[in-house]
Amino acid sequence: GESVGLHLxxxxxxxxxxxxxxxAYSNSASDYFIWYKQESGKGPQFIIDIRxxxxxRQGQRVTVLLNKTVKHxxxxxxxxxxxxxxxxxxxxxxxxxxxxxxxxxxxTVIP
Amino acid sequence: GAGVSQTPSNKVTxxxxxxxxxxxxxxxxxxxxxxRQSLGQGPExxxxxxxxxxxxxxxxxxxxxxxxxxEGSVSTLKxxxxxxxxxxxxxxxxxxxxxxxxxxxxxxxxxxxxx
Numbered sequence: 001g002e003s004v005g006l007h008l009x010x011x012x013x014x015x016x017x018x019x020x021x022x023x024a025y026s027n028s029a030s031d032y033f034i035w036y037k038q039e040s041g042k043g044p045q046f047i048i049d050i051r052x053x054x055x056x057r058q059g060q061r062v063t064v065l066l067n068k069t070v071k072h073x074x075x076x077x078x079x080x081x082x083x084x085x086x087x088x089x090x091x092x093x094x095x096x097x098x099x100x101x102x103x104x105x106x107x108t109v110i111p
Numbered sequence: 112g113a114g115v116s117q118t119p120s121n122k123v124t125x126x127x128x129x130x131x132x133x134x135x136x137x138x139x140x141x142x143x144x145x146x147r148q149s150l151g152q153g154p155e156x157x158x159x160x161x162x163x164x165x166x167x168x169x170x171x172x173x174x175x176x177x178x179x180x181x182e183g184s185v186s187t188l189k190x191x192x193x194x195x196x197x198x199x200x201x202x203x204x205x206x207x208x209x210x211x212x213x214x215x216x217x218x219x220x221x222x223x224x225x226x
Contacts, residue, residue, distance in 0.1 A: 034214075042217075042219050043202050043204070043217025043219050044202075044215075045217070046214045049214070089153050089154075091153075098159070098169070099156065099215070101146075101153030101154045102153050103151070103152060103153050104152075
């Protein structure tokens with residue numbers, strides 16, 4: 001079946017290092033992708049999005065890369081800080097207004 | 112309030128009981144979503160409202176689940192004859208524009224436990 005999934009369920013990085021979180025998707029019809037951050041006990045928080053007509057988009061300390069050939073999405077966080085510790089989800093928009101979320105990657109920043 | 116408000120934050124009920132979960136979206140947001148999140152999983156789409164009408168309810172798992180938004184603002188998710196498998200965090204989100212935007216503003220969720 002079709003799915004949105006993540007390569008790694010957990011990731012630990014040293015404070016100050018860059019983090020890369022990966023996501024694979026299988027629906028080639030998806031044309032819009034979003035990264036969310038979820039801290040414990042809270043709802044997901046929008047980080048950055050990218051449409052399928054782009055392969056890179058940058059925000060503040062974050063960059064999203066989209067490789068449509070291999071159906072792969074990544075989130076890069078520069079100079080990772082303790083406040084970046086959270087679960088990160090990629091989500092795809094397949095049709096209409098449904099957003100399908102992956103399982104998530106838990107990022108732990110080591111001081 | 113400034114954000115999406117959900118009540119109750121926690122609800123414990125017994126199998127077979129009826130439950131209502133409330134969502135108060137950000138003022139002026141026309142689109143409202145309900146998601147369900149089980150432990151260790153990503154949010155699972157349930158239903159989407161644009162204004163008062165359910166534009167997409169394809170994610171509702173069965174007919175025990177129902178949601179309303181009678182005045183285009185507050186929404187209530189209703190679960191009949193609850194089962195243990197319904198235990199999850201129910202998330203509500205709203206957005207200003209419902210079409211193809213991922214900037215959903217989520218509430219902190221209502222944690223439902225069915226004993």
